[in-house]
Amino acid sequence: MADFLETMPKAELHLHLEGSVEPETLHELDPTTPIEECRAIYSYPDFDAFLKAFGAVGKRLRTPEDYALVTRRLLERLAAQNVQYAEIILAAGVVLWKEQEFAPIFDAVCEASRGSAVEVRWILDAVRQFGVEPAMRVAELAAERVDRGVVAYGIGGSEERGPAGWFTEVFAFARRAGLRLTAHAGESMGPESVWAALDLGAERIGHGIASVRDPELMRHLRERDIPLEICITSNLVTGVVKRVDEHPIRQLYEAGVPIVLNTDDPAMFRCSLTEEYRLAASVFGFSEAELLAIAENGFRYAFRRPEKISSGDIPCGLSR
Numbered sequence: 001m002a003d004f005l006e007t008m009p010k011a012e013l014h015l016h017l018e019g020s021v022e023p024e025t026l027h028e029l030d031p032t033t034p035i036e037e038c039r040a041i042y043s044y045p046d047f048d049a050f051l052k053a054f055g056a057v058g059k060r061l062r063t064p065e066d067y068a069l070v071t072r073r074l075l076e077r078l079a080a081q082n083v084q085y086a087e088i089i090l091a092a093g094v095v096l097w098k099e100q101e102f103a104p105i106f107d108a109v110c111e112a113s114r115g116s117a118v119e120v121r122w123i124l125d126a127v128r129q130f131g132v133e134p135a136m137r138v139a140e141l142a143a144e145r146v147d148r149g150v151v152a153y154g155i156g157g158s159e160e161r162g163p164a165g166w167f168t169e170v171f172a173f174a175r176r177a178g179l180r181l182t183a184h185a186g187e188s189m190g191p192e193s194v195w196a197a198l199d200l201g202a203e204r205i206g207h208g209i210a211s212v213r214d215p216e217l218m219r220h221l222r223e224r225d226i227p228l229e230i231c232i233t234s235n236l237v238t239g240v241v242k243r244v245d246e247h248p249i250r251q252l253y254e255a256g257v258p259i260v261l262n263t264d265d266p267a268m269f270r271c272s273l274t275e276e277y278r279l280a281a282s283v284f285g286f287s288e289a290e291l292l293a294i295a296e297n298g299f300r301y302a303f304r305r306p307e308k309i310s311s312g313d314i315p316c317g318l319s320r
């Protein structure tokens with residue numbers, strides 16, 4: 001099983017660039033923060049503390065070169081796990097909050113991903129609790145780059161402090177611009193937050209684990225073929241799931257809800273995609289055939305059909 005999981009072709013659909021920055025790289029970017037202090041940033045008693053840590057890492061990405069460096073490091077780690085396709089979430093909302101110019105940063109990450117073994121697409125996301133106007137600015141930045149590898153627009157951050165209903169117009173604008181839509185929801189809040197994200201037109205749900213508490217919602221996700229981007233370790237580290245065996249991945253899968261497996265923030269949660277599959281096997285009893293089907297979902301639910309990947313190369317072949 002170990003070798004099989006390592007070599008199996010994989011896709012990452014829920015992966016934050018800023019969350020992939022290792023403490024050692026953070027120290028390299030900001031030598032004024034001692035390495036022990038950098039490591040201390042990566043511990044979070046609760047979900048809000050994690051959001052603050054995410055901001056603390058983001059703050060230390062100061063130049064386009066910094067962003068390029070962390071992109072290269074991430075892609076090396078993905079390639080080593082045979083991740084062949086990745087939709088990387090770039091926190092454009094944080095870039096604007098830092099009052100940085102977005103264009104040179106996006107140019108730098110595009111350049112850094114050129115020539116990688118991993119086929120890369122970008123999702124620009126806004127921070128819910130920053131409000132509507134900054135979210136619209138992110139949508140505009142995404143809309144300007146639909147021909148340059150930006151496939152989708154999303155919202156993340158605090159579901160409590162940035163309710164989905166605020167963003168109806170923003171999502172409508174993004175859709176008209178040709179962007180696909182995703183939203184973090186049902187991570188720290190209940191099923192009603194997932195329904196609200198669906199009302200916005202979200203085509204994939206980041207986490208969405210609270211859906212397990214609402215049979216009608218699970219039926220809706222299954223019938224509409226809307227996948228949940230499941231990130232097991234993330235949910236444990238942020239405390240939204242208290243114990244690994246309480247994670248609802250198996251129940252969601254058994255209910256026929258489409259799922260994809262992801263890392264979310266691999267450095268901040270000390271995980272890898274291969275290890276997430278291993279966890280699914282060891283704790284939740286997923287068989288090789290089931291893991292292959294989930295891996296295939298990573299390609300199937302990509303917002304743009306992977307170009308470099310021939311159907312023979314992916315686990316079961318792209319069936320549609």
Ligand SMILES: [Zn+2]
Pocket residue numbers: 014016156184206264
């Ligand atoms: Zn996320």
